[in-house]
Amino acid sequence: KQLCSAGNLCLSVTREAPKSPTTLVINLTEDMEYEFRVMAVNDAGVGTPSNISLPIKAAEPKDIPCAPSVVCVSDSTSTSISLEWTKPADDGGMEILGYIIEMVKGEEVEWKRVNEELVTETNYVVTGLQTGAEYKFRVAAVNHVGRGEDKEIPEPAQAVDRLTVPQVDIDAAFKQTHIVKAGGSVCLGIHFRGKPIPTATWVKEEGELSVMSEVTTTDGYSSLSIENCSRNDTGKYTVNLENSSGSKATTFVVKVMDTPGPPEAVAFIEVTRGSVTLMWKSPLNDGGARIHHYIVERPKGTDKWVVVGNTKNLTYAVEKLNKGDEYDFCVKAKNEAGYSKPKETLAPVLVKEPHIEPAADLSEITNQLITCRSGSTFTIDVPVSGRPAPKATWKLEEMRLKNTDRVSIKVSKDRTTINSRGASEPKELVAAVTVQEQRGNKQNQLVLLAVKNVFTA
Template sequence: MGGIISVSGWVELGLLTSPHPLCYIYYLRPSSLCHAEDWLSVCTMPSKPAPIKKSPAKKAADKAPEPAPEPAPVEAPPAEAPPAEAPPAEAAPAEAAPAEAAAPGGEAPAEEAPAPAAPVEEAPPAPAAAPAAEEGATAPTEDAPADAAPAEAAEPAVVEEPPKAPTPPPPAVPTSAPRDVFVEDVNDSNLTINWTTPETIGDSGLDGYIIEYCKSGTTDWVKAQEQVTPANRYCIKNLTAGDLLQVRVVAVNAAGRSEPGTLSEPVPIREVVDRPKIRMPRNLRSKYVRQVGEQINLVIPFLGKPKPVVSWLKDGQPLDTKRVNIRNSEKDTIMFIRQAEREDSGAYELSIKVDSFEDKALVTLQIVERPGPPTSVKLVDSWGFNAALEWTVPKDNGNSEITGYTVQKADRKTGEWFTVLDHYHRLTATISDLIMGNAYSFRVFSENQVGVSDSAAITKNVATIQKTGIVYKHPEYPEHNFSEAPKFTTPLSDRAATVGYTTRLLCSVRGSPKPKIEWMKNQMIIGDDPKFRQLANQGICSLEIRKPCSFDGGVYTCRAKNAQGEAIVSCKLEVKQIIIPEKGK
């Protein structure tokens, strides 16, 4: 905070720089009007700072040496006054300030700087200072008393912008009318209605709703409540039984009342014993399908008291009484068609109404018949014993979905038709296994849930199966090589024999061609020794040792050998001697 502060007798002027570069705040305190702590602030934001011209006397005063000020008696500041804060000493352009103030003690003002900040001067430690001298104004002398006010106190010029006129708010717009007003409940004295929020509400919002009613045949509308209600449901009480009332709902906001939303017809004030309720049979809840020419007799029961009003519509239009007969009673309604036609197909809407209460149900009736034949069928190609066909969907599907096609063929010689494909779903087919030398015609039937079409589409061209010479060639099979090196499938096992008792060694081998078998004892070929008997049958090899002695024990080897290789298997034979005790001898 910068400024000039004098003794209590002078007008004190303070300057506070604002964060905005072009905004200044001045503090004024007339000593003759208020206390020392009462400050007045003036804020100005000039649109464009004007340059300040200095007078010749001011320029001379700036160049003159600074005289030493005499100390003056200083009043003690009040305890409530906030301490003066020393702002940062920064140079500011002289033309940015509205008035040029001299520093205390006659110091020269700060030099002009290009920065757009306000001039800031340090607050002097001593409270005695001279007020700022304006252009053409004389400064008071030092000998003047401290409490004497200057003859003319120069105040800084305050530049204020004229206030702009506020933008007028847009005019309020009423809401649209409440929607879907209907009766929720009614008895001898009360009527409950319900409605939907308006489609457009507007900027001013929605204050609530007003419910009004009047007797049928009059125009005297009566408000049902004293204050607006914010809910979308209201019960009108204390009504007179037997009256026929018209009811409307009005939405209210700051712009006023909206267009009213009214009930479709007047409501009689009376007790409804049983509300209307349609009890739709299970077989009528889905599509009801019947064939052309059949009789239709639909009985639909319902509830309602007093006797409800029954009405029928077909596809949103009244029924043709020449085609459809309707018979109503207090408990059910009957729709009767003597002989159904395809034109009778459609959506039949049943409505049961008691006063303002209503129940509706929908019965979908579909009258079907056999479809027509495919639009066209043609022979695309024939090769070998095959023929390719193609056809298009029928123009008349019999008011039902096409479920398949039946394809038949006929030999031109006999003319008899045979079914080739049944319940076929595609529009193209290939017929195979035709007889060579014959010519064939084809026809296609369409099919739906009722049955097969009465007629068929027949091909114009004939598929002729040409005779061609056929030469049978025997298949050639490569010979399999069954050659295999010998391999023992059952090896020899170590044995123990008794002296004098014949024993036998066994093993099995396979190989192709049949391997040659050799037996060895301790790596020596046995050969044709009569003590040993060698046998080989179906791959089973055996070596019989007749009445062996203790010298016949050792390692026996069997070797199988053919052109593919050889295999060896060995075992150990131990011959034991029987020891007879002496007493036995």
Template sequence: MPSKPAPIKKAAKKEPAKKEEKAPEPAPEVAPAPAEGEAAPAEAAPAEGEAPAAPPAEEPKAPTPPPADAAPTDEAAAPVAADQPATDAALPATEETPAAPAEAPVDAAAPATEETSAATKAPADATTAPATEEAAPAADSEAPADAEAAEAPAPEEPKPPTPPPPPPKEPTSVPLDLFVEDKNDTSVTIIWSQPETVGPSGLDGYTIEVCKDGTEDWKAVNEDLQKSCRYVIKNQTTGDRLKIRVVAVNAGGRSPPVTLPEAVLVKEVADRPKVRLPRFLRQRYVAQVGAKINLTIPFTGKPKPVVTWTKNGQPLDTKRVNIRSTDRDSILFIRASERDDSGVYEMCVKVDDFEDKASLILQIVELPGPPASVKIVDTWGFNVALEWTPPTDNGNTEITGYTIQKADKKTGDWFTVLEHYHRLNATISDLIMGNTYKFRVFSENKCGISNDATVAKEEAKITKTGIEYKPPEYKEHDFTEPPKFTTSLNDRATTVGYSTKLLCSVRGCPKPKVTWMKNQMIIGDDPKFRQICVQGICSLEIRKPGNFDGGVYSCKAKNDHGEATVSCKLEVKQPAVADADKK
């Protein structure tokens, strides 16, 4: 185990005091300082037979930082073992450390021995040991023979290989997509995108340069390189036109510049222009010929936008269309519209370099013309087939249908046969025999039915033909069928003295004969029973039945085609008698 460290500063303070008490006589010759890694000369060792003075035992203290003029020992020096005598062989001698006298008295070795012991107490894992200017190395005569081998310097570390020369540095490609984001009376805000090719040298930043329009005196407006792709060019004069460009900079130098295509006017745009086209004008606006057109289209923008109108890409005819514009809207006014006023109208609002457009489609319509031609294709029986062609003038809108009318030549009155009819041919039926008819057709669109109609040149005459009526032959239906009970008898229970009825229903053709039976015996005309059969409903009433009137009752229906029977059971119960009556 290594010995406990002792503060070096404390040992250094003790040495001057002892030197004052017993100062050695100056040596006639000064011995040279031992070389680094070698043991001190034997003359500096203590007298033979004397043990080195051991330092007094003290409690371990925190290590004191070495003096400023202390020199570190060789990194390759080995720590001193605890069981070896303390020597200064492991400490290199500094240039300022004096050599020990050749023949020093025994008492003179005490300071060195004490100082050496203090140095021996240094931590074993320390790579350097400080030495003061006043400490003199003393050789220990009892040092092990392999001390020199343990203090040999470590071999030098191999040097790292020489790195290859760096690649040549190249500037980046030109920045992309430069345009103006916003501007006001004193500043212009621009944005752009970074270069497509940056290169191995990276990108340090951007330089923004401006010059007045008409000159080439480019000046940088940013002192430091701009890192982001957005910059506000401030402190400009209102009304100036500036040319702006951006250059990317890296270790390879400046890239080619990207320049705005047009000079920028330094002027405030508080609100970009925007046309607020009403919803009903986003689709086709239809009006009839002669109607008054008054359309208001609001817009926004500051300062006041410049409003322009075009029709089908051409300037408006101010004699036909009036435009009235205010700070907030523009009015398109036509006093009496005509079909020629139809077209695509485009409104444009512009503030400096910013503009907005909106289009509306105006369609002026009127009643269509009549069909081009109408003719009778065929006549047979009470029917006439007609065909016609669409009108040459549809009223500037699509045809939605046709109306067909007929007139009897005798009366001359016209009656509508078909209306809102979409086809170009029709068959007129239910005409009166012996009459002669005329036909005409009207066209129809959004505005209504055409004022005129096209009349067929031909007339349709429904001729009389001989008709012989032959009544159809009907085969008489056979309604005969055997009897069949549609409702059967149900079992009944009654009390002595209380009348009851049995009901059933039967059908058959011819009408079947109904017979009631009790226990397979025909009842006949017994006055106790009442038999009724009306509309196929058969009933048997048993008047005040007695104890012997219970049993199985049957109803049999019979005709020429067969017979049928239904039965039920009748139970006659005794009336309940009270307990008092029994007693």
């Protein structure tokens, strides 16, 4: 046996003449084409060569592909059934040219080809079916060698409409939270599916959709676009998908980066002879960013406001004010986008010492009664309050008590204490709190404590 080149140069590939009409040629170059011819040999010599063979490539042998790994029904209607399958695990060593789909109806036994031309994808929709009828399907791959093995669906499929609840298709581009600067635009979109095709409805929590918003919905996609966003567009937006099989809701969060709204309910909570303390509530809208701090201002002249302080808290004490003067104030909120509009106090405040009626706390003295042994020492301690600071006095049977060697009286701005040694007989002890008002010398007396029946035990 000889191997021949394109120039008709032939080389012997067997050293000895094989006894049978077959032989194995080894040590060939992969993917190289070769031609062969054969000559017979007897005792008289070598005979005439045979015709040269067709070119043969030295490559792995080719075969038909195996069957697809999985064939299944992905969907159906009253007149169609959708099939999907996976590529064969072994393509036979050659490229898959396409697939052949065959079907058989009900109890019939003859398989009929569905597609005239090979299907190059791994899915196919079989149409023109009888409503309610059952069908079996099988798929075979085809390569250059020929048609491969068949793979049949696990069980017969029925041509009926499938009802499925709405479902949301989430991909890598899906975002539930969208942050946009004031004046910008935002688009909230969602891909969905379901049988029948769901309807899509967009709503905004705690408000209505902006007049600058537009809803666009197709069979499998719905979007809400908002142009020229402002802080009022901040909030949660929900798209409700609904069909006869059920419903599905998906919520998006939109944050518009804008200056915050003004603080709420600015008011005075304390006024003294040289200072006022203001309190307010956080803005209803923070502008989509954290409130960094608040600015407190007061007017200077007729059209100018000056800063008197800033704070991260919801209260601020303005000091070094002139007693007897009236003042207006306003508060601004600040975030990374800027300052809010000012929120002013409802009316000016007069800086003066406030008047608070004298009061005392008797809660720690049970039934306002104290007893002690004859000759013993007792102590009475009474917290007091009021503006201006009240003056406290102690009386025993209408007689004002003073500090003696037996009686010790201590008075501070918020409490009064009496200590007495050597109690002898029942007496009535009265503590009186007085305050000297700025308008005159009138005294307001409040009985804080009546100790009755102080007796010898």
